Amino acid sequence: MQIDSAQLETFAAIIDEGSFDAAARRLSVTPSAVSQRIKALESRLGQVLVQRGKPTRCTEAGEAVLRLARQVSLLEVEAIAAVKGKVEGLRLPIAVNADSLNGWFLPALLAVPPELVTAFDLRQEDQDHSAELLRDGTVLAAVTADPRPVQGCKVRSLGRMRYLSIASPEYAERWLAGRPLAEALAVAPMMVFNPKDRLQHRLVRKVTRRRLDPPVHSIPAPGPFVRAIRLGLGWGMIEEEFVEADLAAGRLVEVAKGKYVDVPLYWQHWKLDSPVLETLTEAVLQAARAGLHSP
Amino acid sequence: MQIDSAQLETFAAIIDEGSFDAAARRLSVTPSAVSQRIKALESRLGQVLVQRGKPTRCTEAGEAVLRLARQVSLLEVEAIAAVKGKVEGLRLPIAVNADSLNGWFLPALLAVPPELVTAFDLRQEDQDHSAELLRDGTVLAAVTADPRPVQGCKVRSLGRMRYLSIASPEYAERWLAGRPLAEALAVAPMMVFNPKDRLQHRLVRKVTRRRLDPPVHSIPAPGPFVRAIRLGLGWGMIEEEFVEADLAAGRLVEVAKGKYVDVPLYWQHWKLDSPVLETLTEAVLQAARAGLHSP
Numbered sequence: 086m087q088i089d090s091a092q093l094e095t096f097a098a099i100i101d102e103g104s105f106d107a108a109a110r111r112l113s114v115t116p117s118a119v120s121q122r123i124k125a126l127e128s129r130l131g132q133v134l135v136q137r138g139k140p141t142r143c144t145e146a147g148e149a150v151l152r153l154a155r156q157v158s159l160l161e162v163e164a165i166a167a168v169k170g171k172v173e174g175l176r177l178p179i180a181v182n183a184d185s186l187n188g189w190f191l192p193a194l195l196a197v198p199p200e201l202v203t204a205f206d207l208r209q210e211d212q213d214h215s216a217e218l219l220r221d222g223t224v225l226a227a228v229t230a231d232p233r234p235v236q237g238c239k240v241r242s243l244g245r246m247r248y249l250s251i252a253s254p255e256y257a258e259r260w261l262a263g264r265p266l267a268e269a270l271a272v273a274p275m276m277v278f279n280p281k282d283r284l285q286h287r288l289v290r291k292v293t294r295r296r297l298d299p300p301v302h303s304i305p306a307p308g309p310f311v312r313a314i315r316l317g318l319g320w321g322m323i324e325e326e327f328v329e330a331d332l333a334a335g336r337l338v339e340v341a342k343g344k345y346v347d348v349p350l351y352w353q354h355w356k357l358d359s360p361v362l363e364t365l366t367e368a369v370l371q372a373a374r375a376g377l378h379s380p
Numbered sequence: 381m382q383i384d385s386a387q388l389e390t391f392a393a394i395i396d397e398g399s400f401d402a403a404a405r406r407l408s409v410t411p412s413a414v415s416q417r418i419k420a421l422e423s424r425l426g427q428v429l430v431q432r433g434k435p436t437r438c439t440e441a442g443e444a445v446l447r448l449a450r451q452v453s454l455l456e457v458e459a460i461a462a463v464k465g466k467v468e469g470l471r472l473p474i475a476v477n478a479d480s481l482n483g484w485f486l487p488a489l490l491a492v493p494p495e496l497v498t499a500f501d502l503r504q505e506d507q508d509h510s511a512e513l514l515r516d517g518t519v520l521a522a523v524t525a526d527p528r529p530v531q532g533c534k535v536r537s538l539g540r541m542r543y544l545s546i547a548s549p550e551y552a553e554r555w556l557a558g559r560p561l562a563e564a565l566a567v568a569p570m571m572v573f574n575p576k577d578r579l580q581h582r583l584v585r586k587v588t589r590r591r592l593d594p595p596v597h598s599i600p601a602p603g604p605f606v607r608a609i610r611l612g613l614g615w616g617m618i619e620e621e622f623v624e625a626d627l628a629a630g631r632l633v634e635v636a637k638g639k640y641v642d643v644p645l646y647w648q649h650w651k652l653d654s655p656v657l658e659t660l661t662e663a664v665l666q667a668a669r670a671g672l673h674s675p
Contacts, residue, residue, distance in 0.1 A: 186604045194597075195611055204569065204595040205613075207604075274499065300499040302489075308603035309481045309502075316490055318500075 088150075090157065092126040095119055096134060096147070097154035103140030126150075143221055152222030152237065156357055159225065163359055171200070177361060178206040180215040180227035183278070184246060185350060187307035188324055189376025190228060196368035201361040211281065219353055225362065226354035228369070238353045241370065244377030245347040248322035249332075250288050250340035256317040257338045266341060267293035272300075276314055276321030279305045284322040284346055292341045322346060326376070349380065383445075385452065387421040390414055391429060391442070392449035398435030421445075438516055447517030447532065451652055454520065458654055466495070472656060473501040475510040475522035478573070479541060480645060482602040483619055484671025485523060491663035496656040506576065514648055520657065521649035523664070533648045536665065539672030540642040543617035544627075545583050545635035551612040552633045561636060562588035567595075571609055571616030574600045579617040579641055587636045617641060621671070644675065 098108035099119065109116040127134050134147035143151050159175070166172035181190050186209050194205050208224060215227040219235040234240045252261065260273035270293060275285050280303060289297050302319050304310045314321050320340045331337040352369050354362055393403035394414065404411040422429050429442035438446050454470070461467040476485055481504050489500050503519060510522040514530040529535045547556065555568035565588060570580050575598065584592050597614050599605045609616050615635045626632040647664050649657055 183601065186599075186601055191604060191608055191611060191613075194608070194613060199569075204597045206598045207600060209601050274494075302499045303501045304481075305502060306478065306481055306504050306601070306603075308601075309486060313486055313489070316486060318486075318489060 088129070088153070089122075089126070092122045092129075093150070093154040093157060095122040096126055097151060097158070099123065099135055099141050100143050100147075100151055105141065148221045152220070152355075155222035155225070156355060159357070159359055159362075163361065166201075172203055175201075175203045175361065176206045177202050177204070177226075177365065178208065178224040179365075180208045180210040180218050180224045180229070182211060182215070182228055182230060182350070183209050183307050184324055185228045188246070188326065189372055190369070191372075192375070193365070193368040193372035196371065197361065197365050201364055215353075219355075222355075225357070226352065226365065226369075229351055229353055230348055232349070232351050235353055237356060239356050241352045241366070242380040243350040243352050243370070243373040244380050245349045247325045247378055248284055248288075248346045248348065249325055249328060250285075250292075250320060250344060251314055251323045251328055251332075251337050252320035252340050253315055253317045254335065254338050256314075256320060257340070259317075260320075261340065267295060267297070270299060270340075271297045274300045274302060274319035276302050276304060276310060276319040278307075278310055279303055284348070285320075287346050288322060288341065288344060291346070292344055347378065350377065383424070383448070384417075384421070387417045387424075388445070388449040388452060390417040391421055392446060392453070394418065394430055394436050395438050395442075395446055400436065443516045447515070447650075450517035450520070451650060454652070454654055454657075458656065461496075467498055470496075470498045470656065471501045472497050472499070472521075472660065473503065473519045474660075475503045475505040475513050475519045475524070477506060477510070477523055477525060477645075478504050478602050479619055480523045483541070483621065484667055485664070486667075487670070488660070488663040488667035491666065492656065492660050496659055510648075514650075517650075520652070521647065521660065521664075524646055524648055525643055527644070527646050530648055532651060534651050536647045536661070537675040538645040538647050538665070538668040539675050540644050542620045542673055543579055543583075543641045543643065544620055544623060545580075545587075545615060545639060546609055546618045546623055546627075546632050547615035547635050548610055548612045549630065549633050551609075551615065552635070554612075555615075556635065562590060562592070565594060565635075566592045569595045569597060569614035571597050571599060571605060571614040573602070573605055574598055579643070580615075582641050583617060583636065583639060586641070587639055642673065645672065 095108060095112060098111050099105060102108045102111055105116050105119045109119045123135055132146040133144050134150055136142040136144055162175045186207065210218065212229040212231040215229045216231060216235050218224045219227055219238055232240060261269045270289055277285055304313050310321065311323055311327060313319065314323065328337050332339065352366065354366060390403060390407060393406050394400060397403045397406055400411050400414045404414045418430055427441040428439050429445055431437040431439055457470045481502065505513060507524040507526040510524045511526060511530050513519040514522055514533055527535060556564045565584055572580055599608050605616065606618055606622060608614065609618065623632050627634065647661065649661060
């Protein structure tokens with residue numbers, strides 16, 4: 086091997102644990118052994134890999150090495166599982182955007198047999214942060230709205246989430262009834278997921294051809310976001326599958342009837358010859374076919 | 381006034397916007413005016429308040445000043461509203477822990493009349509981060525599991541959230557039936573919200589008097605967490621009110637019947653003579669009385 090595997094493991098432990106001392110405890114070696122291994126790895130590669138600080142962080146140069154460490158670790162666990170016929174301690178870290186986690190994604194996890202993976206370690210992240218987590222190897226796959234491949238990753242198109250503009254009947258009666266929509270939407274309270282969420286504004290542009298500046302409530306969790314709309318705090322964009330039954334029954338109404346905004350989603354994962362990653366990718370593609378509009 | 385209010389506003393704008401240039405744009409002044417105001421404020425107080433960097437950050441010494449800036453801004457908006465009879469542009473930033481946001485908290489927002497507040501700006505944060513956000517004035521109130529008052533804040537006891545140990549009937553049949561609970565829980569997959577979530581481990585200790593090390597799935601969003609348990613991925617602690625109907629109907633079962641873990645919650649808010657803060661506090665206390673066990 087070009088790079089010493091004990092040095093690689095030590096490097097990942099320092100970043101995961103946040104200090105040389107904690108890494109030493111996890112690896113059951115002395116702090117000075119940790120320090121020596123990292124110095125050896127850094128001089129072997131001619132780059133500083135660890136920002137010494139509290140906590141210790143990975144340098145930009147170290148990112149590729151950190152990812153290598155995590156990839157090697159996954160392949161090792163899988164090789165041992167193949168020999169022993171039983172997987173031990175394989176945690177699969179995956180980043181998923183909030184609406185997918187709240188919607189179509191979960192059944193994919195159930196489709197991965199427990200012989201292949203011990204546990205899932207999900208992170209709910211927006212697309213900007215997901216790319217960073219893929220890059221440094223913190224997660225090995227991600228559902229993201231960003232089609233640009235992270236270096237070393239493969240991108241698959243999953244399909245489109247369709248969002249409708251939704252309000253409660255009482256809210257619609259109070260804020261929207263009896264006047265032109267553009268006029269109503271200029272003053273009717275709008276919900277957003279967080280300040281980066283532009284879905285509602287995109288719908289407003291599509292429908293009114295204007296930029297409007299209504300009061301905006303921010304609720305950064307999909308469940309409470311939907312519930313606040315049901316309670317009548319504001320109108321907002323909700324994924325189609327969550328509201329179909331309530332729309333049919335008249336418990337919710339569309340703000341702009343028949344109008345929608347589609348968000349295409351992608352699955353990014355390390356290019357790695359790993360059985361669990363292949364099985365998971367198959368399961369995710371299947372869950373997406375069942376739960377999303379075709380790409 | 382002891383401190384120049386334009387300097388104070390400029391300081392808050394630099395931290396909010398992340399750079400001197402962006403602050404200048406927001407305030408419609410030149411970047412050199414921004415720079416002069418901050419230097420004047422820093423020399424007036426004899427402390428560096430802004431860490432120059434990308435983005436600009438508040439120094440530790442600056443935290444008290446940043447909070448002052450936000451408090452003055454709230455009081456100003458409210459005074460203008462009292463004069464004009466109409467509130468304009470008052471956004472109320474509040475931190476709420478995930479389970480409260482998903483549960484009893486939302487009705488409190490509906491109880492604050494729109495004459496008092498333009499919009500709510502909610503953040504879903506765990507208790508460690510909430511204290512920091514209160515300290516630097518990013519939020520003016522928070523629901524937290526931490527009873528220690530942040531300096532300058534008032535703490536009110538809200539009540540206790542009660543969590544039960546829940547699994548799907550199929551999961552219970554496969555993993556728990558026909559053997560002692562301690563033995564079953566040592567191998568049955570457990571769900572956690574994130575690595576800091578110790579609720580499940582506390583229940584295990586309470587019931588088995590042991591520390592066990594089962595496979596642990598991590599799903600950091602309350603809705604998907606509950607859904608994963610329904611789907612049978614693992615067992616986990618769910619708040620009582622979410623499962624009562626399903627337990628009665630046999631769609632879910634208790635892992636350890638009749639056992640629970642209570643988490644006390646607190647409302648921390650700035651000590652400030654603000655009508656909207658008083659009204660919100662009343663509404664939150666009332667929603668807590670309706671949705672939580674008494675303190």
